[in-house]
Amino acid sequence: MPRTALITAGAGGIGLAIARKFAAEGTRVHVLDIDEAALARATATEGITGSRADAADAPALRAAVEVAIAALGGLDVLINNVGIAGPTAPVAEYPLDAWQKVIDVNLTGTFVASAAAIPHLRKSQQGSIVIMSSLAGRFGYPNRSAYSATKWGLVGLAKTMAMELGPDGITCNAILPGAVAGERIDAVLRGRAEANGTTPEDERRGALRNQSVQRFVDPDEIAALAWFLASPAARSISGQIFPIDGDSRAAV
Numbered sequence: 001m002p003r004t005a006l007i008t009a010g011a012g013g014i015g016l017a018i019a020r021k022f023a024a025e026g027t028r029v030h031v032l033d034i035d036e037a038a039l040a041r042a043t044a045t046e047g048i049t050g051s052r053a054d055a056a057d058a059p060a061l062r063a064a065v066e067v068a069i070a071a072l073g074g075l076d077v078l079i080n081n082v083g084i085a086g087p088t089a090p091v092a093e094y095p096l097d098a099w100q101k102v103i104d105v106n107l108t109g110t111f112v113a114s115a116a117a118i119p120h121l122r123k124s125q126q127g128s129i130v131i132m133s134s135l136a137g138r139f140g141y142p143n144r145s146a147y148s149a150t151k152w153g154l155v156g157l158a159k160t161m162a163m164e165l166g167p168d169g170i171t172c173n174a175i176l177p178g179a180v181a182g183e184r185i186d187a188v189l190r191g192r193a194e195a196n197g198t199t200p201e202d203e204r205r206g207a208l209r210n211q212s213v214q215r216f217v218d219p220d221e222i223a224a225l226a227w228f229l230a231s232p233a234a235r236s237i238s239g240q241i242f243p244i245d246g247d248s249r250a251a252v
């Protein structure tokens with residue numbers, strides 16, 4: 001089982017669920033995050049340490065990855081979880097600076113953390129990289145062009161790193177979650193209900209119409225998948241995408 005793991009944006013949401021799963025299984029986990037208060041809460045769990053890093057700041061992120069791996073004493077697993085949604089606007093009206101920010105965090109942040117971690121993963125007997133893409137990494141996503149473009153880009157990065165690193169025994173896979181249960185989707189549904197003059201329950205039914213399985217994904221289920229992909233049972237699984245979205249037919 002992996003002894004050490006580094007998780008970007010690991011102090012909240014899906015990243016924290018993954019951090020807690022790995023820590024519960026006995027892996028020593030370090031989380032990087034931009035939010036100091038969230039870091040303080042996350043590191044209250046035994047087995048989880050953390051430090052501040054803004055994934056949009058490439059030199060700072062690279063340095064934080066190096067310091068974290070030194071503190072962990074090596075690295076078996078890198079979970080590239082960081083990702084921001086960006087604004088909601090059609091391409092013709094999408095602000096260039098917002099486009100650039102989403103690219104910087106989602107795509108360049110993952111590239112930078114991976115590049116810094118790879119020399120250390122090469123020294124591991126069980127190295128693996130997991131990249132958090134999205135349902136928007138296999139469908140178009142109207143009004144979220146930057147998000148969708150980066151999430152497709154991450155699939156290309158995952159497949160390329162799988163090919164480059166396979167000979168060193170390092171696996172690389174992408175997880176593509178659909179809508180995740182929790183406060184974020186609840187707020188989205190409340191906002192849509194207000195805009196459309198409907199109820200949140202109507203909006204929930206509407207969103208689930210695009211899925212076969214009639215429920216949103218639990219972060220713990222994504223954590224369990226990440227844990228499996230980093231486990232010895234998955235040593236031959238690499239370069240693959242893993243949708244976890246109730247068989248969704250669109251990003252909505």
Ligand SMILES: NC(=O)c1ccc[n+]([C@@H]2O[C@H](COP(=O)([O-])OP(=O)(O)OC[C@H]3O[C@@H](n4cnc5c(N)ncnc54)[C@H](O)[C@@H]3O)[C@@H](O)[C@H]2O)c1
Pocket residue numbers: 008009010011012013014015032033034035038053054055056081082083084085105132133134135176177178179180184
């Ligand atoms: N929540 C969903 O419905 C969903 C669906 C599909 C994919 N995803 C992907 O899963 C990943 C995690 O999503 P989430 O919903 O848990 O995220 P979230 O919005 O809950 O944020 C998780 C953490 O990211 C940190 N963060 C934000 N910007 C950062 C930055 N620039 N540098 C470092 N840390 C930063 C936050 O402080 C927070 O602790 C993302 O890549 C997201 O695109 C989420």
